[in-house]
Amino acid sequence: MPLLMVHSQQISWTLLLVLGYLFYLLLGAMVFQLLEKQAEAHSRDEFQLEKLKFLQNYTCLDRQALEQFLQVLMEAWEKGVNPEGNSTNPSNWDFGNSFFFAGTVVTTIGYGNLAPSTVAGQVFCVFYALFGVPLNLAFLNQLGKGLNAHLITLERWVHKPGRAQIFQTLAMAIFLTTGTLLFLVFPPLVFSYVEGWSYGEGFYFTFITLSTIGFGDYVVGTDPNKHYIPVYRSLTAIWIVFGLAWLALVFNVGADMMEKFLQLKWHKPDLGLAEGAATKLEEEPDGPRIHTPS
Structure with a gap:
């Protein structure tokens, strides 16, 4: 019976979490x-108005030609090519940019502003991520x-009674503040x-980068x-790797605290009933004893 109650509580907790x-x-x-729909509609209206003004100023173009030109520009942006650039501009795939892209692949950030366009590059990216993502998680x-381990070592060093809890709180505060x-x-200043x-x-x-959300609107x-x-x-890629490790620990701590808090709130009435039942059993006198005559 108690096992059935525990199982029922776990199902209820899972359902509540879902x-x-x-x-x-x-x-x-x-x-x-x-927040975004109205601003998007406003931007779309402004874009259409600018297209109409452009067509009025340059009557040699018709709407179909303009749409084709805009399509070419959009495809260029999707491939990471700057339409205003020329052959003297730095490549999007030099070593620094390629190193940064590799970091965004294994960390699953995936900004989306740059992606391989060749079949060979796309196939390599698949296998590179297949082995790189687990490697990144392990790292x-x-x-x-x-x-x-460093925090545990410092905690064992402070072994005097009454100081362990204070040290844990202080260490967590230093960890959060320093990180x-x-x-x-500081990085946003740079x-x-x-x-x-x-x-x-x-x-x-x-934050969008270190949390691996990676919208790609700012890169x-x-x-x-x-x-x-x-x-x-x-250097930004190296900062991302260590920042990911720190923020992942923060997220884990926050998730553990949230889960414990919610479980405590959810199971508190049941624990109260269980404690009351246990107390009642302890307070009840022993049942009548049957004595057999000698």
Whole structure:
């Protein structure tokens, strides 16, 4: 009977988690639609107006010719080619850019602004990701274990009574503060200076990248009007790897805390009933004893 109750509680907890996850996705969809749909319609109207003005100024072009030209431009952007560039512009596939692209593949960020266009490159990308993604996960897992091992070593060093809990709290605060400064606060300053973004845009790019969401609306080292140092994107790729390890640990800690909190709230009434039943059994007197005559 107790096993059946535990199994029922696990099913209820799983169902609650699934429903909460679906609700969170639906909520996000509604908010994104509310925030972005009107702006998208406004941008589309402005684009159509600019096309009409262009056709009025250049009467030698008709609408069909303009649409074909725009299609060529869109295909060029999708292939990572700058339509304003020429043969003297840096290649999108030099070593620095290729190293950065390889990092976005194995980390599953996938900005989408650059992708292989040849069949050989696409096939290689599939097999490269097939082995690279597990390798990246193993590397991040090992890096996380190394960080945890250092924290455990320091915790054992502080073995005096009453200080262990204080040290755990202090170590977690230092870990979160240092990581936040190194991976979320300072990098946007660099990106804002180099790319010409605002700090908010740099912070947005930083978090979207390290969380492996990778929309691709902001990507470093892609402005054709700027001259970047050769190792700029390579250093960014290295920052991404260590930032992924730190943010993954933060997400794991947050997920564990959230799960424990929700399970505590969900199972609290059942635990109360179980404790009450146990107390009642302890307080009940022994049943009547039958004495046989001697």
